Amino acid sequence: MLRTRMADSTGSLRPVPAVEKTARVLRALAEGGRPQGISELARALKVSKGTLRDILLTLDAHGFVIRDADTRFRLGPQLRALADASSPDLRGLAQPHLVSLMETFGETAILGVPHDGKLEIAARAEPTSGLHMSAPLGRRLPLDAGAHGKVLLHGEAIGYDDEQLFRGVRAVAAAVIDARGRRVAAVMVVGFKERVDLRTLRRIGERCATAAAAISRRIGARGVEEAVSA
Known part of the structure; x- marks a missing residue:
């Protein structure tokens, strides 16, 4: 029964909002090609500054983004490590x-x-x-x-x-x-x-x-x- 339920659950996508927003943030930083601030990203992604700030600071804590001295963010070294591993x-x-x-x-x-x-x-x-x-x-x-x-x-x-x-x-x-x-x-x-x-x-x-x-x-x-x- 458990196997059947798992098979059924993997057949359809149930987006996790927090993960989806995080993926959009990382993609925006990658496509921008330069460090970006919270206000700029919030406008581009149409998300609140508070939510975006929490996402960026969490990513920063894990090394997936880096916060520059002027509080702009860019992609961090841990993303390269993940890319190299894959x-x-x-x-x-x-x-x-x-x-x-x-x-x-x-x-x-x-x-x-x-x-x-x-x-x-x-x-x-x-x-x-x-x-x-x-x-x-x-x-x-x-x-x-x-x-x-x-x-x-x-x-x-x-x-x-x-x-x-x-x-x-x-x-x-x-x-x-x-x-x-x-x-x-x-x-x-x-x-x-x-x-x-x-x-x-x-x-x-x-x-x-x-x-x-x-x-x-x-x-x-x-x-x-x-x-x-x-």
């Missing part, structure tokens, strides 16, 4: 796609993540035999060059590198986009010029874009098909 494992999500790219084209596939102004190799799939590019985990590359730089910094849908970063090496990349529309990683394939002609590079680029779009959707990106492949 973040998907980008490397784990990317690995099957990297393996598929490697097996399809016989070249090294890489997930690169920007870190301290460089592109760090966070995951990779390398052929087990034959001549191929080596991609040591943790190796860092210039962020503003190569195929990855074109998609991460310059917003290109698919970035191509014909011996621009390394002599004799061709590469192609597509960006992984997160729920906030940020380009947070690059799916790449690299190979020696003698093994990868320009027509093949184009085919690989299309597959990289497909893989990057799939990963992007898994981490909450919306409209990613257009953003990646347009």
